Amino acid sequence: MKVIFISKSNLTAVIVIIAALFFIVFNTFLTQGYLTQASGSYKEDIPIYSVETDEKKCAITFDCAWGASDIPNILDILDKYHAKATFFIVGVWAEKYPDMVKLMAERGHEIANHGYGHLHMASIPEEKIEEEITRCTEVLENLTKQKVRLFRPPYGEYNARVVRTAKRLGYENIQWDCDSLDWKKEMTRESIFNRVIKRTDKGSIILFHNDTLYTQDVLPDILDALTESGFDFVTVSDLLIKEPYKIRFDGRQIPAE
Numbered sequence: 001m002k003v004i005f006i007s008k009s010n011l012t013a014v015i016v017i018i019a020a021l022f023f024i025v026f027n028t029f030l031t032q033g034y035l036t037q038a039s040g041s042y043k044e045d046i047p048i049y050s051v052e053t054d055e056k057k058c059a060i061t062f063d064c065a066w067g068a069s070d071i072p073n074i075l076d077i078l079d080k081y082h083a084k085a086t087f088f089i090v091g092v093w094a095e096k097y098p099d100m101v102k103l104m105a106e107r108g109h110e111i112a113n114h115g116y117g118h119l120h121m122a123s124i125p126e127e128k129i130e131e132e133i134t135r136c137t138e139v140l141e142n143l144t145k146q147k148v149r150l151f152r153p154p155y156g157e158y159n160a161r162v163v164r165t166a167k168r169l170g171y172e173n174i175q176w177d178c179d180s181l182d183w184k185k186e187m188t189r190e191s192i193f194n195r196v197i198k199r200t201d202k203g204s205i206i207l208f209h210n211d212t213l214y215t216q217d218v219l220p221d222i223l224d225a226l227t228e229s230g231f232d233f234v235t236v237s238d239l240l241i242k243e244p245y246k247i248r249f250d251g252r253q254i255p256a257e
Contacts, residue, residue, distance in 0.1 A: 049251025
């Protein structure tokens with residue numbers, strides 16, 4: 001077997017080339033949004049999952065992408081508990097059920113952006129992300145005459161590119177810290193109830209979906225229990241911190257120091 005010797009000068013050149021290639025690849029992934037740059041205890045390229053507050057209030061949110069037959073009943077339940085919710089609506093859903101979107105707005109609830117076609121945002125280019133967001137907002141604002149300034153990516157899927165694009169367009173990126181998992185077939189009324197009650201805290205953003213098997217049935221029990229615990233139910237915009245803020249590593253929105 002022939003042994004190849006590399007001189008110190010050649011070895012140094014090889015190491016420099018490998019390091020340069022690594023830097024190029026890493027920088028490409030970072031700038032294209034496939035990697036999120038860490039910033040210690042705080043991050044800029046993640047959505048808001050919850051909000052720092054001393055008040056016992058939370059935000060109920062619904063993602064609307066499927067049917068709409070349960071919307072009137074959900075709105076009646078929310079009215080009963082003096083609860084204002086935020087509805088993240090898919091553009092094509094809004095076009096299919098314009099009367100439901102108008103009814104939500106008329107009943108004093110917040111209308112928010114969930115993308116036009118319910119696409120996997122982290123898998124599409126920036127130009128398509130922008131198109132999905134702006135097209136959805138056009139539909140929603142034409143129907144409700146409300147300004148739409150909140151965005152939640154479909155499936156909760158995002159990367160740095162998705163967050164930066166939405167911010168550049170003037171939207172707050174919103175996720176959740178309490179997931180009801182109400183869309184899963186194996187979830188029962190009791191399991192949905194227990195999950196939400198145990199996970200809701202001051203400043204929580206709770207995720208529900210409409211057109212599921214149990215959501216409209218278990219919602220009164222959840223609102224009743226949280227009301228007895230002293231919670232008020234506000235829109236996401238009313239929950240958010242308005243002054244300068246930071247987003248903690250876990251997605252908690254906190255006041256800037």
